[in-house]
Structure formats: C-alpha cells, structure tokens
Amino acid sequence: MINVGLLGCGTVGSGVVELLDKNLGIISRRTGDVIELKRVVDQDLDKCRALGIKESKLSRNFDDILYDDEIDIVVELIGGIEPALTFIMKAMEHGKHVVTANKDLIAEKGKELFDMAQTHKVDFYFEASVAGGIPIIYPLKQSLAGNQIQEVIGILNGTTNYILSKMSEEGRAFADVLREAQELGYAEADPTADIEGLDAGRKIAILASIAFNSRVTVDDVYVEGISKITLNDIKFARELGYVIKLLAVAKQGEDGSIQARVHPAFLPRKHPLAAVNDVYNAVFVRGDAVGEIMHYGQGAGKLPTASSVLGDIIDIGRNILYKANGRISCTCYEDKKILDVSQLRAQFYIRMTVKDQPGVLAGIAGVFGSNNVSLATVLQTTYGGEMAELILITHQVEERDLNDSLVVLRGMPLVGNIDNVIRLEGMDKI
C-alpha cells in the first residue's frame, strides 16, 4: 500500500479526496498498488469532515503525518510560503516524497526545496502549480527532453483571460467585468496578484526554469498587468487583426540568454493562443525538434487541479514500487544570463492623444526617427474636437529606444497624453 498524508481540505484538497474516492480502482491498478489516504491535517477539521473523511484519519497536527513512518507521500495543498515551506522541508528530511500545487513556494524557494529533495533522495513533484489541470511540467521535463526549447508562451491566468475575453466580446469596461468575475468566484476578493500579472509571473518563472535548465525566480520576471487596457485598445487591436491577451513569455536566444516577462500583448488573430478565451489557460511551446505544440485546458478549479495532483501521486507511487525515487530531480543545472526587458527588441502599439493641427505628425515621427524607432503603421481618429487619437505600430525596436522617444514626446506641448503602450507578440503568425 502507498500511504498518503494530505495537508489541507480546501478546494484542491477536497478535489483530491473526491477523485481518489471516485477513481480508486483505476488509480491503484495504474500505480501497481493501492493508494490509501492515511491522514488528513487541517486547522479547520469541519472542512475535512464535510468531505466524509473518517474521524480517525483527521488531525490538526502536522507531526501526525511527519512521525508516521508508514506515510510515503505528503501532499501539501495549504498554499502560501509558511507553514507550507517548513512542513515540506521537514517531510523531505524524514524521507517522505512530496507533491504540491504551491506555485508561490516553487517560484520563490525552488532552490532550497530541490536541494533538500536531492539530499534526501526523495521525489518532489508539482505539476498542479502551473496551469492547474494542464500537463506542462511533466511534458517539459520528460516528453520534450530531447528538444532545445526556444519559447514557452502561456495564457496562465484565468481571471485576466476572462476579463479580457468579456471586454472584447461584450464591449464592457475593465472594472465592470472584474466586478462580475468576483461575483462569479473567478476573481479573488483581492484580485491584485492576478490583475497585475504576479500570478502569471510566478508560473512563467517555474516554466522558464524547467524549459531552459536555469533558475528563473519571480524577481527575474518583468511583470505588467491588464488594468490599463481600455475598450479603445481592444477596438484598435481588432481593427488591425489582433487580440489583446495577458501573455507570460519565456524565450531563449541563440546565445543561451533568457527573457521572461508577463504583460498584455497584441497577438495576431491567427496565433493558436488567440483562440483561448474565458477562464481557460494554454501553454504554447516551440522546440527545435517538435516544432510548435499547445496544451490547453482548465488552469484552476477543484477537479482539474486534483487531476494533476493525482498524476504526481501515481508517478511517485510507481517510483516507490520500482525503487526509482529521485529519478527526476532539479533540472536547473546551468546558470544562464537573464536579460532585462530594456535590452529586448519588440514591436509596439502606441495610443496617444495629440493636437489635431498641421505638422504634429511630422514632429512625432521625427522624435521616433531620431531615436532609431521605425514606424510600421499610423492611424488617426478624430472626434471633432481639437485633439486627435493617434495609433502607431512600430517595427522591431529596442525597448530602451522606444522609452527614450516616449520621454521626449511626453514633454512636447503638441502631445496631450501617451495613453497606452502595448507590445506585439507572436508576429510570425501574421
């Protein structure tokens, strides 16, 4: 029997209990032995009782898992840094294998956790930490291990994808859709980490580390959220053949340098990620052998996330039976250079309000030109007043050159405001 100790009876914990109960037969047969939920620890035991877990299995004390030598696998589903970090470290010190869905922990404390797992030759699996039910960590570590991965681009946050989809489909403003997402339970009461891109930033840090075999922490990721996106931006994107998505992008250059960033982006309508709407997530991967692949599905939720947790438990169960634990340890064996976003080249969309009078366009084009910023598209819309809205798309430019231009433009009396600046991504799909 493979004995499991579960930490946490929240949404994902309850999904694990339900799925294990429902599919125990096939899960055990696929593993090669019975998977038994031996102990469940939570501070609020009523939550666990509501799942029908036997009273004899319940405890408020993590030591009841830690000092039970029969427990092989600890499943941490309490989230946050502490006490999850201490519990996981202690579990590994006691020779227990660990499964977690905790992206904050992996993104911030990955090195410490993998070192501990390696020292104690235990398995440490975390498929559910990125994109919930979508298998992506295992594919990157195993199925795609024969490839040089060139890029990983994800829609990794369901809340923001829902908001942008609804703004685009229904022409509703950001604040209005956010309120609805909160009422529907898609967005948290405090949605800052989702809206401002931090949640996706943690997830792409994890994927970049695995894809490029070099540690990328959340502090290495440039992060920008969606709160500045307006219906005007969405309208112009559509007119020009794009959709706006919050993308989490990790790329490796030919010299091995890495870039990792999260920001709203103009994505060509033909890009596979452009069709990913509502709360769905997807991860697009380009490898030198496999070419382009895309993984699509539910990035959060009780049973989709439990599906990933159970997959990890089964894999560790198989390793235990074949005495093969520690088979896949830390894959960050290199120390690659991580580029600052100002060093990157991209195409940009710029929406600005300018005085509608002769010579304005020439003046603005001159500022861009003298900073090495070449323009690809210029659109002007007038609303009948003395100001006009100017939409510009640049060719590939260095981000620092663009920023230098914008500093000059902001100081020009003819320029009312630089309303938004958004990067273009996936341009090979035009």
Ligand code: HSE
């Ligand atoms: N809050 C996340 C999202 C799910 O909206 O996708 C958990 O990572």
